[in-house]
Amino acid sequence: MVETKEGQPVYSVTDGSRTISLPIRWSFGKSAQTWVLEKDGDLLESMVSYYPSIDGLEITTGDETLTPQNLDEAVGRKLRRGEPQDCFGCHSTGAVSMGKLQLPNLEPGVTCEHCHTGASAHLMGAFQDQAYETAPPDLRKLSTEDISNFCGQCHRTWETVVRSRWRGEINVRFQPYRMTNSKCFDGTDPRISCIACHDPHRDLVREDSSYDTKCRACHAPKDEAATTSPKADGHRDAKSCSVSSENCITCHMPKVKLPNGLMTFHDHEIRIVKLGAPYPD
Amino acid sequence: MQNDLPRAIELYSKAVERDPKWPDGWWFLGSLQYGAGAYVPARDALSHYIDAVANAGPAYALRGLCEFETGEFRPALADIQRGISLGAANQPRNEQILRYHEALLLTRLGNYETALKTYTFFAKNGILNPELFTAIGLAGLRIPLLPRDLAKEQQELISAAGDAAYQFLAADETAAARAFQELFQRFPKAPNAHFFYGYLLFATDPDGALAEFQQELEAAPSNADANVMAAWALLMRNRAAEALPYAQNAVDKEPTLPSAQLVLGRSLLETVDLKGGMEHLEKALQLEPDNIETHLALAKAYSKSGRKEDARRERVLCLRLSSDNETTVERP
Numbered sequence: 025m026v027e028t029k030e031g032q033p034v035y036s037v038t039d040g041s042r043t044i045s046l047p048i049r050w051s052f053g054k055s056a057q058t059w060v061l062e063k064d065g066d067l068l069e070s071m072v073s074y075y076p077s078i079d080g081l082e083i084t085t086g087d088e089t090l091t092p093q094n095l096d097e098a099v100g101r102k103l104r105r106g107e108p109q110d111c112f113g114c115h116s117t118g119a120v121s122m123g124k125l126q127l128p129n130l131e132p133g134v135t136c137e138h139c140h141t142g143a144s145a146h147l148m149g150a151f152q153d154q155a156y157e158t159a160p161p162d163l164r165k166l167s168t169e170d171i172s173n174f175c176g177q178c179h180r181t182w183e184t185v186v187r188s189r190w191r192g193e194i195n196v197r198f199q200p201y202r203m204t205n206s207k208c209f210d211g212t213d214p215r216i217s218c219i220a221c222h223d224p225h226r227d228l229v230r231e232d233s234s235y236d237t238k239c240r241a242c243h244a245p246k247d248e249a250a251t252t253s254p255k256a257d258g259h260r261d262a263k264s265c266s267v268s269s270e271n272c273i274t275c276h277m278p279k280v281k282l283p284n285g286l287m288t289f290h291d292h293e294i295r296i297v298k299l300g301a302p303y304p305d
Numbered sequence: 306m307q308n309d310l311p312r313a314i315e316l317y318s319k320a321v322e323r324d325p326k327w328p329d330g331w332w333f334l335g336s337l338q339y340g341a342g343a344y345v346p347a348r349d350a351l352s353h354y355i356d357a358v359a360n361a362g363p364a365y366a367l368r369g370l371c372e373f374e375t376g377e378f379r380p381a382l383a384d385i386q387r388g389i390s391l392g393a394a395n396q397p398r399n400e401q402i403l404r405y406h407e408a409l410l411l412t413r414l415g416n417y418e419t420a421l422k423t424y425t426f427f428a429k430n431g432i433l434n435p436e437l438f439t440a441i442g443l444a445g446l447r448i449p450l451l452p453r454d455l456a457k458e459q460q461e462l463i464s465a466a467g468d469a470a471y472q473f474l475a476a477d478e479t480a481a482a483r484a485f486q487e488l489f490q491r492f493p494k495a496p497n498a499h500f501f502y503g504y505l506l507f508a509t510d511p512d513g514a515l516a517e518f519q520q521e522l523e524a525a526p527s528n529a530d531a532n533v534m535a536a537w538a539l540l541m542r543n544r545a546a547e548a549l550p551y552a553q554n555a556v557d558k559e560p561t562l563p564s565a566q567l568v569l570g571r572s573l574l575e576t577v578d579l580k581g582g583m584e585h586l587e588k589a590l591q592l593e594p595d596n597i598e599t600h601l602a603l604a605k606a607y608s609k610s611g612r613k614e615d616a617r618r619e620r621v622l623c624l625r626l627s628s629d630n631e632t633t634v635e636r637p
Contacts (some may be wrong), residue, residue: 104509105478105509105510106509106510106511122512123511123542124512167609169605169608169609170609173605182604182620183601183605186597186601186623186624186627187597187601187627189627189628204608204620205620207617209608209613210608210611210613211607211608211609211611211613211616212608212609212610212611305624
């Protein structure tokens, strides 16, 4: 049960005779909300999470196979050594420095410094006429392959997924992995990079048709030239769709549910989907 | 008379002489000879059985154990692993015997990392035998010997290292940390001791691991393995520029070490020397064609350099290699 007591969110589990209640210290996630709790000096990932799709609690994604043996274990999964750095490193800003967890420095959410290391120093520098000297690296200059790996630090890189052998629909939420598996992925073509479609400074655009122009940058209808880019020449002949020139992603990046059925993601492995074909790993 | 092994062996020998195509005769003969310590004839009898019966897991395993005793280590390892894959380790006692010998052979043949993975089975299941600590110590300190071949004066160090590692493998990291610190105090100059602890820490505490590799290198700067692992730990932390000198050292010391070529290639790739990186990665591939890490790095390198088809080929290979590998991470 999750409730607010005296202005403080509290997470409780009970077996009917005994109850363990812990204050919720940190909440992670948007499509699902998982809590990190502190118990006896250990950090725990809550055993259940809040899923907006059911407006209720269910087992935290990835913990489905765990079988708690007692009430203490039912509270949550103890984070392994190194794991808190991964959780806080992606879901907050400033909590990890040189691989060490520094919770007093935590800023909630993903702020400038999260991606632009040195942004704060740059801001201070700007006030002291040292804007140029303190400028953080320009991420726009990264290649598509590098951007995929950069975003993949949190959204999981192709390498991470392969090394970890996360196979099946569970990996649909790891977009850099899925995108890299696409036949059209080219590590040097900016038209297929993460930031060609997504502006990391804005909320995710959820309207399917808004991505059509991105697809047509390569798959231009016959009467329309492909977008000019250093790579465009090699891709002018990318096939145009014989079915439609709108809402491309509804067919070519279909929505896939996680095995627990609680969250749905657009599959970033761009492809011609065959009816009844298995999920491509 | 019961349990008359020599007589039974004699009778089975005569029987297979009369009917060399009697598979069971060869099996019983080989098993009895193994029990009697006659490993060479046992090996040969089991070979006859294997020729006659396809996929005979237990026979492969037993022949491997014979070869272990006769000092034919490579065929012994191959036979034991084949036996395991064919179900010879399905019973707990057999599993312990076979996995233990597999780990001993892996150590003897210099495949220390895989040996340590195999020993994890014993620690996780709380299994102990009188020489297990020594066996684990040999693998961890990278000494290609069997426990029986170890000099007496080395016994204490190797066993203490194995004891500390056993606790780590059994997931008691606090006790292991204490045991390793004691080990370092008692044997401050033991080669590869810090490397061993660093290697164990690497998956869960890369920074702690890096500190151990660096300590090892203070005492032995030319230790190529420690240079490789220090570079790798830094690469995993996106600190490629710092990894580069370690990687270069490793290649200077042991240019034929595949992992040295790999970390140098990867360090160059991440420090914007794509061409140099690919050269070393391709060398690593020649030295060790099936290392998934090399293929992962090459996929990235080809992708960054616009060689889309080569990158795709490497990625397909990576997926195949990762499917072949049974090890999986618990949860995404």
